[in-house]
Amino acid sequence: MGKNRVALTRLGEHAVVKQREESVATVKPFADVYETDDAYVLKLDLPGVAKDKIDLTIQPGRLTVRAAVEPYVSEEKRVLFREITPNKVYYREFHLGEDADHNKVEAHIEDAVLTITIGKTESAKAKHVPIQ
Amino acid sequence: MALVRWTPSRELISWPTELVNIQREINRIFEDFFRGDLMDDGTFGLSVWTPAVDIAEHDNEYVVKVELPGVSKDDVKVTLESNILTIRGEKKREKETEKDNYHRMERMYGSFQRSFTLPSTVRADKIDAVYKDGILTITLPKAEEAKPKQIEVKVK
Numbered sequence: 001m002g003k004n005r006v007a008l009t010r011l012g013e014h015a016v017v018k019q020r021e022e023s024v025a026t027v028k029p030f031a032d033v034y035e036t037d038d039a040y041v042l043k044l045d046l047p048g049v050a051k052d053k054i055d056l057t058i059q060p061g062r063l064t065v066r067a068a069v070e071p072y073v074s075e076e077k078r079v080l081f082r083e084i085t086p087n088k089v090y091y092r093e094f095h096l097g098e099d100a101d102h103n104k105v106e107a108h109i110e111d112a113v114l115t116i117t118i119g120k121t122e123s124a125k126a127k128h129v130p131i132q
Numbered sequence: 133m134a135l136v137r138w139t140p141s142r143e144l145i146s147w148p149t150e151l152v153n154i155q156r157e158i159n160r161i162f163e164d165f166f167r168g169d170l171m172d173d174g175t176f177g178l179s180v181w182t183p184a185v186d187i188a189e190h191d192n193e194y195v196v197k198v199e200l201p202g203v204s205k206d207d208v209k210v211t212l213e214s215n216i217l218t219i220r221g222e223k224k225r226e227k228e229t230e231k232d233n234y235h236r237m238e239r240m241y242g243s244f245q246r247s248f249t250l251p252s253t254v255r256a257d258k259i260d261a262v263y264k265d266g267i268l269t270i271t272l273p274k275a276e277e278a279k280p281k282q283i284e285v286k287v288k
Contacts (some may be wrong), residue, residue, distance in 0.1 A: 030238040043226075045201035045239050047266035081187035081248070085200055112201035112266020 025088040029065075033094070037126040040100055042116040044081030046090050051109050056116065058102045063094045065114065181223065181240035187248060189254050192279055194250060194272045201266035202239070210270055217272070218244040222266060251279035 032043040046054070057065040062130040069088040096102070096118065104119030186197040196274045198219055200208065208221035254273040260271045 030240070031236055032234065032239050033236040034234045036233065043239065045266070047199035047201040050265050078189040079186070080189050080194075080251070081185060083184035084186045084197060086186075111203065111205075 004050070013078065023087060024054075024107045025085050026091050027085060027088045028092055029067075029090045031092065031094075035120075036118050037128075039104075040096075040118045042094065042114075042118070044090075044092065044116075045112065046109070046114050047112045048084075049109070049112060049114075054107075054109065054114065056105075056107055056114075058096075058105050058118075060102060061096050061098075063096055063102075063105075063116070063118070065090065065092050065116075066090075067114075102103075181242050181244050183244055184247065185219075185246055185248070189251070192274055194254065194274070196248070196270040196272070198246075198268040198270075199261070199266065199269050203266075205263040205268075208263065209281060210259075210268075212254070212256055212259060212272075215250045216247055217250055217270070218245065218247045218272075219268070254278075 023059045029044045029046055031045075034041050042063075044065060046067050047090050049067040050070065053070070054066075057064045057066075069090070071087040099120050101119045101121045105116065107114060107116045109115070144271050148180070183242045185198045188195045188197075196217065196219075200223070203221055203223045207224065208219065211218045211220075220243070222243045223241045250272065254272040255275050262271075
């Protein structure tokens with residue numbers, strides 16, 4: 001695959017653009033999901049993603065994350081070693097329970113880790129009962 | 133052909149030694165497994181993290197990219213020793229919640245180290261490393277003698 005791509009880049013800009021459109025790999029990012037008393041927290045590793053390239057959509061019962069990685073194909077001269085998928089889109093879908101309040105969602109990214117906090121509905125929040 | 137008196141005890145001693153060894157080995161494996169060493173000392177599954185690396189060669193430099201999401205740039209160390217580039221560091225787990233509250237735990241943590249032998253000499257004093265959007269980019273300019281040279285040959 002790597003070899004093929006290098007060959008194509010030599011054919012000129014048109015071929016590169018075509019190649020870019022055709023072979024965008026969809027990658028499922030790794031995620032940690034945990035819950036606190038009043039929220040669900042999702043953390044996703046999105047290396048190579050800039051803040052403005054993330055599309056976070058929430059609707060009742062479903063949350064989707066889509067993030068494009070800026071390809072760096074054209075600047076390469078000769079690939080000596082390759083492990084990073086060069087042209088990819090991160091995509092992942094999460095199902096939300098009825099206790100997730102989709103009006104209370106916050107997200108921020110730091111060092112390519114996207115943190116999404118989804119508040120729980122009032123009735124779903126853990127309540128600490130005082131001992132009489 | 134000499135007749136040897138059959139002593140059942142000798143057979144019992146001679147051939148089972150193999151079996152005893154195997155038995156001992158199996159016991160050891162089971163003990164290790166059920167003692168929970170693999171799971172509980174916190175290293176299992178953590179030490180296996182190897183961040184993905186790309187290395188590209190340009191005319192005048194090598195460019196190394198490392199995927200390091202969630203790694204603080206202060207926790208990354210890049211060294212060069214006689215043409216061997218080493219990237220080491222640690223991805224620290226954010227201590228925010230009890231393990232019991234986890235629904236999924238896929239992201240990997242822990243220390244990593246990767247070393248690469250560069251194909252030609254680089255200018256150690258001109259190495260540049262930038263961390264942005266979870267990607268560490270190291271630029272290593274080639275030493276003068278390693279750059280491709282265009283030599284004009286006079287045609288007589």
